[in-house]
Amino acid sequence: MEVGTGKVHRVAGPVVQATGLKSHMYDLVLVGEEGLMSEVIGISGDKHVIQVYEDTAGVKPGEPVKETGAPLVAQLGPGILTSIYDGIQRPLPQLIEASGNFISRGLFVDGIDHKKKWEFTPVVKKGDKVEPGQTIGTVQEQLLIKHKIMMPPDKRGTIKEIHSGNFTVEDTICVLEDGTELPMIQYWPVRKARPSRIKQAPTIPLRTGQRVIDGFFSLAKGGTAAIPGGFGTGKTVMQQTLSKWSDVDIVVYVGCGERGNEMADLLHEFPELVDPRTDRPLMERSIVFANTSNMPVAAREASIYTGITTAEYYRDMGYDVMLTADSTSRWAEAMRELSSRLEEMPGEEGYPAYLGARLADFYERSGRVTTLEGTEGSISIVGAVSPPGGDFTEPVTQNTLRITKVFWALDSKLTQRRHFPSINWLDSYSLYDLALEPWFMENVSPDWNKNKRRAMEILQENAELEEIVMLVGSDALPEDQQLTLEVARMIINFWLAQSAFHPVDTFCPYKKQFDLLKAILEFRDRAFDALARGVPTDVILGTPSKDALAKVRLVEDYEPELARVAAQMESEFKTMS
Amino acid sequence: MTKEYKTINEIKGPLLFVEKTEPVGFSELVEIRTEKGEVKRGQVLDTSNEVVVVQVFEGTGGLGKESSVKFTGDVIKMPLSPDIIGRVLSGSGQPKDGGPPIVPDVEREIAGAAINPAAREKPRAFIQTGISTIDGTNTLVRGQKLPIFSGAGLPHNDVALQIARQAKALGEAESFAVVFCAMGITNEEAQHFMADFERTGALERAVIFLNLADDPAVERLLTPRLGLTTAEYLAFDLDMHVLVIYTDMTNYCEAMRQMGAAREEVPGRRGYPGYMYTDLAIQYERAGIITGKKGSITQFPILTMPGDDITHPIPDLSGYITEGQLIVSRELHRKGIYPPIDIRPSLSRLMNSGIGAGHTREDHRAVSDQLYAYYAEGCDLRGLVAIVGKEALSERDRLVLEFADAFEQKFVNQGRDEDRSIFDTLDIGWNLLQALPETMLTRIDDHLIKKYHPRYRKKE
C-alpha cells in the first residue's frame, strides 16, 4: 500500500484528529514533527481519530501525520525472553540508553535485537513440504528454552533453500519454491489472535503451590482466573507469587497501569530468583510488560494485546504459558478514557458499551490447545481486577466474572487481620473443580477430594456458628460446636494462611498440602472421639501437639516433623481423660 | 515574534475559547493580559484550527473579550537553582516571602516525564520516624509514597509534622529536605506548618508552596506539579533525600472535578473525571529512587476523606496508586490516643524490603504480624463484649481483649515529641505479647521466641 501524509486538525490530550489520511482502522501512524507512535481508532467523515501512545504536549494543528500502512504489530522471534517492555513492546533498557532515566518522546526501538546473531539449526530440508505453524528450525534462546522457528500461520510451501548457521532475525534462513524468503522474525498484529487447531478440555491443574488455590479453587492449565479485590488486598503479591512458582514454561507479566516501584521490585527479583524446577533464574523464562500508571494511557490500552500476542507465540511452540495482567481494571479505564475523548455514548459508569466484548476477546485467547503443528501448548490467564471501593458489583468485575472460570475473591476483612492470601473461602469458586478431580485422585491421593470437601464443610459450619457466637459468645455453644470452631481455626490459620514472604511456606507442594490438611482432619477425628469419651473441651483444646502442628508448614523437610507431631498427638489423645 | 490575539469568543468558568489563531500547541503556556494590564497564566487544553481552549490558573475574574492572549510556544516550566531552598512560593510558584525571583540554573517542564521503570532502584532503606505505629507495623522506606488518610478535625497535620521532624535513616545524621505543598488549606493551618518549620529550623532545608483556601482553585492543579518538579531537582540534581508533604489532596481533586464540569466532560464515579486515576498517578509516581542517583523522593500526601468514607473516589483511587496508607481514626482520637493511627486498615507495602536482619531486626516481621493479628481479633471481640458482656468470653478471648486495650495505650499512644527508636518499638511489642501464653504466638518462629521473648531474655 502506498503510504501518504495527512495533517493534524485537533489535539486534545492523547486523542488527535487528522485530515487527509487513507489509513484503515488500527493502522499505525506517526503524529507530528516528532513522529509520535499512534494508532487509528476511528474514522468519521474526512477525519481520522488517532490515539497517541506518547504525550502530545506541543503538537500543533497543521503538523504532519505519516501513514505506515500497517497495524500495530509485535515483533516475534528469538530475544523476547528476559525482555522488559513498555505497552507497545519498546524495550525499556534501550529507552534508557536512548533518552535517559525519564521516558521521552518520539523514540522507536525494535522489540527484539535486529543485529544479534543466533545459531539457527534447521529441522527440515530442501524439498520438504511445510505447513503453517510448522517448525522449520530451532534456536537455543536461553540455556533451557529452545525457540522454535515456525512457518508463519498464513504460509505453506515447499522448501527450496534452508540455511544453517549464525543469523540475525532479519536474515533469510529459508526460501520457498514460490520465492518467498523467510527470516526468523515474524510480525503479528497484536489485536488479532494467533490461530491454533483445537481447544482442549481443561483436565490438568496448573500447580501453583498455594494451598488455598490448589487445594480449594484450582486453576486448570489453559484456564482463566479473576482475582478482584480492593486496594492492598493482595492482587499483585498473588500474581507475582504465581509467576514464581507455577509449573509453566514461560511467564508473561503485564503490569498494566500499576506502580513503578512494584515493577522495579519484580525486575530486581526475577533475575535473582532461582527457579527450583530448573535451577536457573526465573527471568530466563519471563517476559515483562511494564506500562505503569503514569505512562501514556493509549500504550496501557495496547499492553494487554502485545502481552497476549507474545504469550500466543510461545504457546505455538508447544509451551505452557501463564499470563498475569495487573490490573485489567486499569486497562478498562484506559478504554474508558479514550472512549470519552472520542465522545462515544458511554455505557455503565462511563465505560464504553464494548467493555464486555473486549474483555471476552482477551480471555478467549487463553486455552490449552493443539497447535497448528499438532503439539500441545497452553495459555493460562490470571487477571487482577481493582473494583472502586472494593465493590464487586461494578462493571469491570461483573463483566470479567461472566467470562473467567475461577474466582478468587479477595476480602479486605481478611487483609485487615493479616490473613494472607486474603482469598475468601466461602465466596470464591473454581468451575474446573470437577474436571480436575480425577487428576488429583490419580496423581496425589485418592482422598484428595474427600478431604477437601470435609474441610469445606467444616468452614461452612464455622461461618454459621460464628454468627451465633457474635450473639451469645463462644462459651454458650455446646462442646462439639466449640470443637468445630477450633478445627476451623486450625484450617484457616495453619493451612489456608500462607505467607508469600516466608522462605519455605511461599511454595507448598501437592503432597505437603495434602498431608497437612490430613493431619488437621485427624486431629478433628481424635478430638471428637475424646469428646465422646467424656474428655472436657478445654483439655482437648489445650493439646500441645495442636500448636506444634501450626508450625509444620514452615519446615522445608516437613515429613519427619509431621510424623513426630502425629505420634505426639496420638499419645496425648490416648492418655487424655 | 509571538502574536497577541484579541479573539476571545467565550469565557466560561476557568476556560477561555480563543478563535482565529495561528496553530497553537497542545499544553502550551498562555499569557493573558487584562485591559488593566494584569497578566494571568493559562494552559492549552484543546487545540484545533477552529478554536483553542485555554484553562486560566489565576481565575478568569477581570477578563473580557478585549483581553489579549499570547501563546508562548512553550510548555510550563519551573525555574530552579540551589537558592530555591528556604523559599516560600505561591501555589503557582511566585515568591511569597518578599524575596527576589528565582534566578534559574535550569528550567524544567512541570508536567514531569515518567521515570522509566527499568531505571528505578528498589526502595529498601528503612526510615525511622520515631512513631511506633509506623516504624513497627507500617514501616516506611526511602522512595515510598505513603499517604495519610484522615478526616476533618483530626490531627493529621501534627502527625505529618512529627514525621517531618523526626524522620531519619538509621545510622545517618543527615535529615531530609522537605518540599511542602499546601493546596486549599486555611491560613491558620498554613501558619501552624510554617511556625513548626521555623521552630525546628526545618525551613532552612525546605521549599514551601502555598495555595490557600482563598486562592484560585485552578491554581491548585499546578501546585503539586511545581513541588514535585522541585523535589526531582533536589533529589536527582542535588543528591538530596527529599520528603514531599502535600495537603490537602482532596482540595486538588475538587479542583479537577470543577475543571471537568467546566469542560462538560462525561463524569466518572461521583462526578469526578474518568482520568482522575491517571492524573493522581502522575503525581504520586513521582516518588522513588533512580539507579545511580544519590537522592530520593519520599511522598506523604495528606487527604481528608469526605464523610470519613474510605470508599470515596479520592481515598480509593489514591490507595490504588500509593504504596500503602496510614489511617487516622476518629475513634482512637476520641479515646485521647495520639497519634490516632488505626493499624488495621493501614498498610505499608514496601515494609518487607526495609525490615528484618540488616535493616531493622530479624524479628520485626513476625512481631508485627503477631501484634496485628491479636489487635484485630481484640477489636472484633469488643463488638461481642458489648452484646454478651465480658463474662461470656473464653479465657483466651479475654486475654486477647485485654491485649488490644494495652496495645492502644502502650504501643499506639505516644507523645508528640516522643522519638522512639525501632528497637524500643519492637520491645514494647514484645512486652505486650508477653501477656499471652507462648503457645498463642503462632506467627513467630520458635527460634525468634527463644531469642527475643522477654522471658528468655531476662535469663541471659
Ligand SMILES: Nc1ncnc2c1ncn2[C@@H]1O[C@H](COP(=O)(O)OP(=O)(O)OP(=O)(O)O)[C@@H](O)[C@H]1O
Ligand atoms: N500472600 C501474602 N503473604 C504475605 N503478605 C501478603 C500477601 N499478599 C499480600 N500481602 C501483603 O499485602 C500488601 C498488599 O498486597 P498487594 O500489593 O498485592 O495488594 P493489591 O491488591 O495489589 O493492591 P492494589 O490494588 O493497590 O495494587 C503487600 O504489600 C503485603 O504486605
Ligand SMILES: [Mg+2]
Ligand atoms: Mg497491586
